[in-house]
Amino acid sequence: MAHKKLHNMRKTTRTYYVLIGSFVIATLLTIIPIPVWAEPFRPEWILLLVIYWSMTTPRWIGVGSAWGLGLMVDVLRGALLAQHALGFALTAFISIRFYQRVRSYPLHQQALFIAMILLPHMSVSLWVYGVLGQDPESWTYWSPALTSAIAWPWIYIVMRAVRRTSDLD
Amino acid sequence: MTVDHRYQHLQVVRSSLATATYPLQYLAHLPSAISEIFSENLASRSNLLSDNEKLREQALFNQAKLQRLALLEQENARLRQLLGSPIQTSNEQVLIAEILSVDLHPFRQLITINKGKRQGVYDGQPLVAAKGIIGQVVEVYPMHSTALLISDPNHALLAETNRSNLRALLVGSGKTDRVELKNVSLSADIRIGDLLHTSGLDGRYPPNYPIAEVTTINHRPGEAFLHVEARPLADLDTIREVLLLWTNPVDDQLPEASSQDDNKPNSVNKSTEPSGSQETP
Numbered sequence: 001m002a003h004k005k006l007h008n009m010r011k012t013t014r015t016y017y018v019l020i021g022s023f024v025i026a027t028l029l030t031i032i033p034i035p036v037w038a039e040p041f042r043p044e045w046i047l048l049l050v051i052y053w054s055m056t057t058p059r060w061i062g063v064g065s066a067w068g069l070g071l072m073v074d075v076l077r078g079a080l081l082a083q084h085a086l087g088f089a090l091t092a093f094i095s096i097r098f099y100q101r102v103r104s105y106p107l108h109q110q111a112l113f114i115a116m117i118l119l120p121h122m123s124v125s126l127w128v129y130g131v132l133g134q135d136p137e138s139w140t141y142w143s144p145a146l147t148s149a150i151a152w153p154w155i156y157i158v159m160r161a162v163r164r165t166s167d168l169d
Numbered sequence: 170m171t172v173d174h175r176y177q178h179l180q181v182v183r184s185s186l187a188t189a190t191y192p193l194q195y196l197a198h199l200p201s202a203i204s205e206i207f208s209e210n211l212a213s214r215s216n217l218l219s220d221n222e223k224l225r226e227q228a229l230f231n232q233a234k235l236q237r238l239a240l241l242e243q244e245n246a247r248l249r250q251l252l253g254s255p256i257q258t259s260n261e262q263v264l265i266a267e268i269l270s271v272d273l274h275p276f277r278q279l280i281t282i283n284k285g286k287r288q289g290v291y292d293g294q295p296l297v298a299a300k301g302i303i304g305q306v307v308e309v310y311p312m313h314s315t316a317l318l319i320s321d322p323n324h325a326l327l328a329e330t331n332r333s334n335l336r337a338l339l340v341g342s343g344k345t346d347r348v349e350l351k352n353v354s355l356s357a358d359i360r361i362g363d364l365l366h367t368s369g370l371d372g373r374y375p376p377n378y379p380i381a382e383v384t385t386i387n388h389r390p391g392e393a394f395l396h397v398e399a400r401p402l403a404d405l406d407t408i409r410e411v412l413l414l415w416t417n418p419v420d421d422q423l424p425e426a427s428s429q430d431d432n433k434p435n436s437v438n439k440s441t442e443p444s445g446s447q448e449t450p
């Protein structure tokens with residue numbers, strides 16, 4: 001009995017490590033310098049991870065933690081507090097709502113779904129930019145939805161491998 | 170969001186979150202920092218020697234220029250004294266800050282520098298690179314701060330042309346190699362190649378620092394103003410190090426100036442113009 005409890009506890013701490021590690025890597029990918037022309041096309045790594053975790057382990061990553069991560073992105077990008085948080089929470093909510101259906105889709109259909117659920121987040125963000133008078137004034141604003149959809153299958157495959165090898169909660 | 174936009178209450182939250190994420194930013198910056206260290210350490214001896222020689226020559230040139238500048242400053246002060254107008258003391262302090270190579274925002278021109286409140290950085294502090302003004306600090310955190318480049322569409326400053334003392338608002342365009350002069354009237358005396366420098370009237374930037382060079386002047390039929398574009402003198406996307414400027418608040422004794430003849434301040438301006446252009450090359 002005690003042995004099993006200990007085992008579960010280890011499992012829990014391991015899950016914490018993997019979660020935090022994955023988000024650290026995603027944050028690095030978000031801020032690491034890339035050529036200027038490629039900047040608008042950078043996938044929303046952190047948001048993709050939020051979607052992945054909220055689909056696979058909804059008891060760990062939900063709307064609340066998505067909000068927290070969104071706040072971090074706000075500060076990183078010098079945006080208004082809660083601008084990204086709102087979109088992140090919204091995305092997490094949608095993906096938790098639909099995860100049972102989407103999980104059984106083939107990967108390319110999942111990618112389409114990702115592109116679709118990124119749009120509410122980007123719309124909210126664009127709306128806030130518009131109110132502030134910081135309009136991006138370019139169609140490339142929407143390109144992360146596309147590049148994120150392209151990045152999704154790779155994230156899915158890599159994260160599935162990570163999850164299986166590290167035997168998470 | 171409204172609270173954050175309008176009031177200062179959330180500054181603590183923002184500041185602590187930013188400090189928490191600073192290690193991540195530093196981590197993202199590390200690869201380029203390391204590669205720089207390597208390229209410095211592995212430079213060949215002959216390269217170092219030639220660099221050394223070049224720098225020594227440059228120092229000599231700069232010193233010669235500085236001598237002339239000191240002379241001109243003295244002369245300027247004397248002339249001002251003769252005219253009875255206040256002498257503008259420019260006690261400027263600088264501190265070198267390193268730009269962290271992280272991308273913050275795809276549609277805004279923000280940079281992170283590795284100096285913060287602990288080093289005395291303040292909100293709105295001007296940043297200068299070797300060739301000209303590059304921007305101002307917009308967020309100060311304990312260890313680092315965020316600055317807005319002059320090429321950001323939300324950045325504006327009051328610039329002045331070197332040749333004709335024409336003042337106009339200089340607004341960013343979103344591209345690092347272009348800024349725009351707004352509301353320049355059709356009859357304004359402006360030419361391609363004119364040098365723009367800070368006017369000091371916006372209350373943020375100290376006067377007489379070079380900013381940009383006029384590259385194109387267009388008149389689109391039907392528009393009331395000229396469409397003027399300029400290229401920032403500093404290479405905004407390749408700079409690694411910047412200078413943080415501390416300037417003593419210039420005592421703008423406007424009441425005194427207006428009590429005298431209106432022509433006098435103008436003539437003083439003209440006499441300072443050569444010294445302004447001496448600084449720039």
